[in-house]
Amino acid sequence: METVIRTKDLTKRFGDFVAVDKITFEVQKGEIFGFLGANGAGKTTAMRMLCGLSRPTSGEAMVAGIDVYHKPEDIKKNIGYMSQKFSLYEDLTVLENIKFYAGIYGLTDKQIKDKSDELVEKLGLQSQAKVLVKLLPLGWRQKLAFSVAIVHEPKVVFLDEPTGGVDPSTRKQFWDMIYDASERGITIFVTTHYLDEAEYCDRICIMVDGKIKALDTPFQLKQNFKADNITEVFYQLARTAKRGDD
Amino acid sequence: MRTLKFLLQKEFRQIFRNKNILRMMFMVPVIQLIILPQAANYTIKNINIAVVDLDRSSYSSKLVNKVLSSGYFKLAEFSHTYKEAYHLIENDKADIVIEIPQGFEHNLEREGNQKISLSVDAINGVKASVGSAYLTRIIQDFNGQIRLDWVQPSMMNQMPTIDVASSNWYNPNLSYYLFMVPGILVLLVTMIGGNMTAQNIVIEKESGTIEQINVTPVKKYQFILGKLIPFWLLGVIIFTLGLTIARVVYGIIPLGSIALLYLFVSVYLIAIMGFGLLISTYSETPMQANSLIFFFLQIFNMMGGLYTPIDSMPAWARVITDVIPISYFIKVMRMIVIKGSHFHDIIPHILIVLLMGVILNTWAIINYRKTT
Structure with a gap:
């Protein structure tokens, strides 16, 4: 197995506040790696460091074989990112957004054309291809944003609470897209606080107060904590949190 | 350069889809150039x-x-x-x-x-x-x-009197418009050029799209060029519109070379947009950018030499006028339009504004961070 993400004692401090406290883990190629934690547990900060958006205070991290600390710019060709904030251009159409991101990731004209046809068809957006993104319902926008985040077939895609505010059936479709990408060999790194979604992951990592408190497959975690589901596991761990829910 | 092509394409699409920008581009110059010079008139009557x-x-x-x-x-x-x-x-x-x-x-x-x-x-x-x-x-x-x-009756007795006869060079009729209109046009280009650039980037910051760009391989300079080029073009268009209004409404035809005017405005826009860019790197929200721009525009407005002559300002104030680009543009504009100055007359002005452009843009690029 090829290791796509590897961190060792990765830490981020904001003044006295330690947002991420010496986290160490590895993620394998094609894996769906779930990152769980209460608000303020440090999930987003950890993810931003791995994307090269935030400089680590100390520790090591490699993404797609590249050092995050020293070469954050080199990582960017190899990753996709979808933030909590909606990140497509609302005043551009569906097709224009796909073509724009495909273009800045350096796809050729032919690839751009093939890719946009393929995506529009897969998303069932044929009739909406020329509609401004701001006019699409949220669920569709999120699916589109995910497709755009992997338009360049990156090695890893980072998803920061991608299904926030999305209805259950669209969430299900969203996860189908995630499985599909994972089968193509794209490693998925996803944060969420929908605990039922955690069950869909190959492995999950639960963060509490900036530290990793548990890291295993959903099955193994349930066994270890003698719990029926991940929600229970999560509550057992979250109870130990000292940081307030912000 | 392919990346830049996509950035530019995106930017132009957004600009032409935004009714407010288009409105601002055409309405503001027309209204301001037609109304302001009539109202801000020094010829006192009544x-x-x-x-x-x-x-x-x-x-x-x-x-x-x-x-x-x-x-x-x-x-x-x-x-x-x-x-x-x-x-x-x-x-x-x-x-x-x-x-x-x-x-x-x-x-x-x-x-x-x-x-x-x-x-x-x-x-x-x-x-x-x-x-x-x-x-x-x-x-x-x-x-x-x-x-x-x-x-008169006693021609013998001549009383010596001194009669002062002054002739007004360059603006023989002391036309107020000839003095004011080019200046107001400068203010307009400054306002729109600086403000649109700053607002545009801050809006991307606020909506989160800039973060998305920051995780792509787009380089800082590419992103910034992608912003500067479209707004530079808009600035030139607005300037052209302003010159047309000056000609049609006020009959002002530049005495000097129009090409020279465009050369200067080209350089000037780079400086003023660098300024807008710098503001955007220091603000997180459009509101913050607005307040900063408002503050600086007041200074530009009052200290750029548009309404009051710079030579009569106190020494410390003249230092300020020396470091704000607008005062050079107002000077050069009046030199070319009213006096018909030539290229060699404005070389020092062009060089200073070019230097300002380099400093402001470099500062902005350094201060624009992809990583926090």
Whole structure:
């Protein structure tokens, strides 16, 4: 197995506040790696460091074989990112957004054309291809944003609470897209606080107060904590949190 | 360069889809250039004058007629006493009182001199000083006339008088528009160029799309060029629109080379957009950017030499005008449009503005961070 993400004692401090406290883990190629934690547990900060958006205070991290600390710019060709904030251009159409991101990731004209046809068809957006993104319902926008985040077939895609505010059936479709990408060999790194979604992951990592408190497959975690589901596991761990829910 | 092509394509699409930007681009120059120069006019007319003529002689009425027929003054009232006239000033009905004392004609003929009193309401300083200057000039003129009346018969007795004849170069009719319109156009290009650039980037910050760009391989300089080029073009278009309005509405045709004007505006836009860019790197929300821009525009407006001559500012203020790009543009604009200056006359100005452009843009690029 090829290791796509590897961190060792990765830490981020904001003044006295330690947002991420010496986290160490590895993620394998094609894996769906779930990152769980209460608000303020440090999930987003950890993810931003791995994307090269935030400089680590100390520790090591490699993404797609590249050092995050020293070469954050080199990582960017190899990753996709979808933030909590909606990140497509609302005043551009569906097709224009796909073509724009495909273009800045350096796809050729032919690839751009093939890719946009393929995506529009897969998303069932044929009739909406020329509609401004701001006019699409949220669920569709999120699916589109995910497709755009992997338009360049990156090695890893980072998803920061991608299904926030999305209805259950669209969430299900969203996860189908995630499985599909994972089968193509794209490693998925996803944060969420929908605990039922955690069950869909190959492995999950639960963060509490900036530290990793548990890291295993959903099955193994349930066994270890003698719990029926991940929600229970999560509550057992979250109870130990000292940081307030912000 | 392929990346830049995609960035530009995206930017132009967004601009032409945004009705507000288009409105701002066309309405603002048209309205401002047509309305502002008419209102911000230094030619002062309709100064209300109260006349207290205690002499009621032929000379005194000659003088009063001369004043009232000059076109600058409007008679508020003929008052019988100074006190009465002073009331008019108090009640805002008169701006100036001219009091011709009793024995005006008598003293003038017998003794060869006579004093006249002018009282001026100086709340509006400009009106007061311009008004009393006009009046003094008219009285001097009157003085010269009567002197001539007396002297002419005896050609022998020549009184030496110095007559100052001034000719106004470059703007012979002292046309206020010729002075103001090019300046206001500069202000407009500055406002729109700086503001649109700053707003645009901050809006991307707020909506989160800039973060998405930051995780792509797009380089800082590519992103910034992708922003600067479209707004640079818009700036040139607005400038063209402004020149057209100046020509059609005010009949102002630049005396110097139009190509030279465009050369300067090209360089100037780079500097002012670098400034907008810098503001955007220091603000997180459009509101913050707005406040900063508003603050600086006030300074540009008052200290750029548009309304008040830079030479009459105190030394410390002149230092400020030296470091704000707009003062160079206003100077060069007037040089080329009114005076017909040539390339070699404006070389120092171009070089300074170019230097400012380099400094502002470098600063902005350094300060724009993809990583926090």
